[in-house]
Amino acid sequence: MDAGWLPFHPTPTRPAFTPPSGAVDAHCHVFGPGDRFPYAPERKYTPCDAGAAQLFALRDFLGFSRNVVVQATCHGTDNRAMVDALxxxxxxxxxxxxxxxxxxxxxxxxxHAAGVRGVRFNYVKRLVEPRPDTYYHGIVERIAALGWHVVVYFEAADLAEKWDFFTSLPTIVVVDHMGRPDLTRSPDGPEFAPFLRFMERDNIWCKVTCPERLSKSGPPTYDDFVPFARTVVERFPDRVLWGTDWPHPNLNMVGHMPDDGWLVDMIPRLAPTPAVRQALLVDNPMRLYWPEEVA
Incomplete structure (x- = not known):
């Protein structure tokens, strides 16, 4: 692991909040182990090893039933570690x-046979070098035939530039981490308004994730994150997802590693009613990732 990158929390708190039966952690990763699944030569960071057995132990400890494992940039386009977890x-x-x-x-x-149901396009320039839109369009045309969706990761300032491309996509588009808003602003202000307009499109979904990356107020309650996430959840309850982001790679910029129990205990503050929590944690991810099991 590179000097400065924090390892994941070794002994998270058992959350007081009990997720509903069938809850899905819809954004998490596996890394390595590097001696079996080498990290990409072009990576911008080298994480700690964090394999499938550790992820599934955390899932059970936190009270979840399923995971959506997202390929991260440190493994590039070598999806073997993720597929092994599936x-x-x-x-x-x-x-x-x-x-x-x-x-x-x-x-x-x-x-697809292994359980992949989407592709991720990363536009965060400190992590990757984004490609031209035409490059991504070629990929989308092929994965759309499989019924897959597109996950996009970008900074709030990039939404205007990518608006036409994102809105041209024929698939469901899932936005990582609410498009990384500036939490020092108001969720009702002009800075967040373009993202909420973006969410008004029927094929746009959002992950209300990563307070530990976005918050300025900090742990354990991440109070400045709550009004943004709750705004999105309450306005678009049928197109929101939640996840831990375990094992929380490249958090040296923040200066702390979150306790995953803290993150789970935030859920009732983001989704204040049982019906909304059921949608956020069970119904929405099941509809997107396990539609064959949805009646």
């Missing part, structure tokens, strides 16, 4: 891959 899950995990334009139809089919 294969070990016994059907209780789905995946979001990172692929390049040269992927074959057979490779896409193999990812």
């Amino acid at each position: 294969e070990q899950s016994g059907g209780r995990a789905r995946g979001v891959a990172t692929v390049d334009a040269g992927i074959t139809d057979g490779e896409l089919a193999a990812l």
